[in-house]
Amino acid sequence: MAAYLLLAxxxxxxxxxxxxxxxxxxxxxLWPSVVVVGSYLLAFAAxxxxxxxxxxVGVAYAIWAAFGxxxxxxxxxxxxxxxxxxxxxxxxxxxxxxxxxxxxGRAPQ
Numbered sequence: 001m002a003a004y005l006l007l008a009x010x011x012x013x014x015x016x017x018x019x020x021x022x023x024x025x026x027x028x029x030l031w032p033s034v035v036v037v038g039s040y041l042l043a044f045a046a047x048x049x050x051x052x053x054x055x056x057v058g059v060a061y062a063i064w065a066a067f068g069x070x071x072x073x074x075x076x077x078x079x080x081x082x083x084x085x086x087x088x089x090x091x092x093x094x095x096x097x098x099x100x101x102x103x104x105g106r107a108p109q
Contacts, residue, residue, distance in 0.1 A: 003053035010046035011064055013039045015071045022080065059103060066099040 017039030024032035050060050070092050076082035 003050050003055045006046050006053070007050045007055065007060060007063060008067075010043045010050060011067050011071065013043035013046060014064070014068050015075060017043060018068075018072050019075050019079070056106065059106060062099045062102050066095045070096055 017036050020032045020035035020039060023029065024036055027033045027036075047060065047064060051057055073082075073084060073088070073092055077084045
């Protein structure tokens with residue numbers, strides 16, 4: 001359970017970094033750029049610990065990617081007023097659903 005909590009922290013840090021990347025305006029603004037680098041370093045360090053705790057790399061990366069995509073899409077809609085269409089919502093649900101199935105598939109039968 002600790003590994004998955006740490007994975008959640010890694011995902012949040014990656015989303016913070018990606019949000020700051022937008023705010024950095026191509027690394028032309030100092031503090032958002034610092035947040036990008038720091039968040040990504042901490043996110044990858046956390047992901048490394050998740051792998052060290054035994055979560056398979058394919059599962060960890062799939063969860064990281066799917067939930068990161070869903071969260072950053074939400075950040076885009078809420079904070080940057082980006083549009084989210086129904087096909088996009090369905091696509092996000094399919095990505096997250098696929099990862100859930102991947103995780104369920106690794107459980108002992």
